[in-house]
Amino acid sequence: MKRNTVYLILVMMAVGLGTLFLMPREASPLIASHECSYCHGVHGAPGPALLKEAQVETLCLTCHGPGGTSTLKADVHTNAARSDYPPFRISCRGCHDPHDNLPNWLGGTNIKLVGSEQDTTGYARITTPNSGIRDVVYESRGTDAGEPSLHSFADNDEDGNTVYDGVCETCHTLTRHHHNNPTGDHSHHVGETCTRCHDHLDGFLR
Amino acid sequence: MTIRSYVPLTLFVILALGAGLMLLPAESTAAEHAKQRMDQLLSPARLSPGPSGILLVTDYCAQAVFMVSRTTVAKVIRSFSINGRPLGIAWARGRIYVGNETTGAVEVYNPAGKRMYTLGGAPGSVKQPSDIAVDASRGLIFVVDGQEKRIRVFGLKGPELTAISGIGAGSLVNPIGIALDQTREEILVSDYGHPADSSDERAPSLVHIFDYDGNKIAEISGSRRFSRPQGLAVEEGHIYLADGMLGQVLVLDRSSGATVATLGEFGTGPGQLQLPLDVVIDPSSKDVYVTNNRAARIELFEGGGQVP
Numbered sequence: 001m002k003r004n005t006v007y008l009i010l011v012m013m014a015v016g017l018g019t020l021f022l023m024p025r026e027a028s029p030l031i032a033s034h035e036c037s038y039c040h041g042v043h044g045a046p047g048p049a050l051l052k053e054a055q056v057e058t059l060c061l062t063c064h065g066p067g068g069t070s071t072l073k074a075d076v077h078t079n080a081a082r083s084d085y086p087p088f089r090i091s092c093r094g095c096h097d098p099h100d101n102l103p104n105w106l107g108g109t110n111i112k113l114v115g116s117e118q119d120t121t122g123y124a125r126i127t128t129p130n131s132g133i134r135d136v137v138y139e140s141r142g143t144d145a146g147e148p149s150l151h152s153f154a155d156n157d158e159d160g161n162t163v164y165d166g167v168c169e170t171c172h173t174l175t176r177h178h179h180n181n182p183t184g185d186h187s188h189h190v191g192e193t194c195t196r197c198h199d200h201l202d203g204f205l206r
Numbered sequence: 207m208t209i210r211s212y213v214p215l216t217l218f219v220i221l222a223l224g225a226g227l228m229l230l231p232a233e234s235t236a237a238e239h240a241k242q243r244m245d246q247l248l249s250p251a252r253l254s255p256g257p258s259g260i261l262l263v264t265d266y267c268a269q270a271v272f273m274v275s276r277t278t279v280a281k282v283i284r285s286f287s288i289n290g291r292p293l294g295i296a297w298a299r300g301r302i303y304v305g306n307e308t309t310g311a312v313e314v315y316n317p318a319g320k321r322m323y324t325l326g327g328a329p330g331s332v333k334q335p336s337d338i339a340v341d342a343s344r345g346l347i348f349v350v351d352g353q354e355k356r357i358r359v360f361g362l363k364g365p366e367l368t369a370i371s372g373i374g375a376g377s378l379v380n381p382i383g384i385a386l387d388q389t390r391e392e393i394l395v396s397d398y399g400h401p402a403d404s405s406d407e408r409a410p411s412l413v414h415i416f417d418y419d420g421n422k423i424a425e426i427s428g429s430r431r432f433s434r435p436q437g438l439a440v441e442e443g444h445i446y447l448a449d450g451m452l453g454q455v456l457v458l459d460r461s462s463g464a465t466v467a468t469l470g471e472f473g474t475g476p477g478q479l480q481l482p483l484d485v486v487i488d489p490s491s492k493d494v495y496v497t498n499n500r501a502a503r504i505e506l507f508e509g510g511g512q513v514p
Binding site: 054055057058059061062065066067068069073075201202 | 249251252266267291293336352380382383398434436437450451453472474480481483499500
C-alpha cells in the first residue's frame, strides 16, 4: 500500500513537471488592436516564417510604414547626423513586444507594446546598447485621454526613485538631454511630449 | 588720418564679426537632413511616368517629389518639397498630382514644384490619398481614399465628379493602390482586406476590377498568394502587383488571376526587394520600375514587362 502511494505521488509529480516544462506556454491575451493572424498565417501563409529581424521589421512596416493602413506610422531608430554614438540601428522589437503590453516594475502596465520580457520577472524591459537590461515605464496616467504622460517619455526622475525609466531616456547616455542617469541636462522641454518634435516616422530624429 | 589710426577700428570690426559668427546658431541637424533629403531618396513610395524619360517618385520621409532618370534610376534629376507626407502621384498634361496624407488633399504642382491648386476643394477632403491614376484622354483622375475606403473621381481641373465618385464604397475593405486599363476602361484596386482575415476566405487581400461607372466586374483573391498588396500596373493582359510583405512583384494573369511569374525576391541586395510599394512599366521597352522602400532606391527590371 505504502509503495503504491509513493508510486502515485511520483507519477503525479512527473505529470506536473511535464505540464510545466513540456507543454507550450499559454499565449498572452493580445491587445485589442492586434490579432494573431495580422502577422501569422496558420494555413498557407504566403510569406517566409518570420524568423529574420528584417522580415519582422518589414511585416510591421507593411501597416505602420509608408502606404500602410495604420494611422500610427513609424520608422527604425538610427543615429542623428551629429550623433555621439557609434552607428546603431534599433528596429521595432528593440523597444516593442508585438504580442502584448507588459506590466512594468512600478506596478502599472505599459501601453503601445513598449518593453519586452527580458527575464523571469516578466516586467517590461529593454536591452539597451550601453546600459544593459533596463526597466521601462510607458503608461497612461490619465492625463491626456489615454495617451502617456510626458514622464513616460522622459521620467526625469519625477518620482524620486533614482531610476530614469522613461521610454526615451532609458537608453540615452550620450544625448544632449535626458540621460538615463542624473548627468547632463534634464530640463529640455519638460512638459512636452518628445515625439511632438522627434517623430517616430523620422526615426526620432529631428 | 594715418593708416595707424584705422588699426583699432579694423580690429574692432574683426572682433565684432567674429563674436557675431560665434553667436549665430549652429546649423541644425534638420537643415542637414533637408539637404540630404533633396539629393537622395530616403523612403520612396509611389511611382508615376513623368515627362519624357523621367519617373516621378514620392518620398514619404523626405517629404518631397523626386524626378529620376528612367535610364539611370539612381540619378536624381530634380526634386521639390511637399508640406506633408506624399503618397500617390500621377502626371497629366504638364501637371503633377500628389496625394498629401498629412493635409488630406490631392495637390497639383507644375514641373518646377510650384503648387497650383488642390483637387476637391479644402484640405482634408481626401482623408488618405494613398494612390492616384490618371486617364488624361478622358480627363479623369482616380484617387484611392484609404480612410473613406472608396475611389474618388475628379476632373483634371479639380471638381469632384460626384456622379461616378465613390467607386467601391461598401466593397473595399482597406484599399491601397490603383491602376487603369484604359483600353478596357477598367479600374484595378489593390486591397489589404481585413488584416486578421487575409489568410482565409472571409476578407482576403484582393485586386478588385471595376468599370469606369463603378460596377464591379471581377476580383482576384490573394488568399494564400499575397497578403500586403501595394501599387500595381497593367500590361498586355497581365497585372503587376507589388507585395510589401513578400518582397516581390507578382505577375498575375488578368483573366484567370493565376500567378504566371514573379520579379525580385525578399532581401537587401541588388534586384532584391524589401517593402516594394509601387510598379511602373515602360510600354515600349517593357522595363519594370519598382520603388524599393527600405533600400531607398528604384529597382529596374530590364524587360521585366515581357512575360514569356
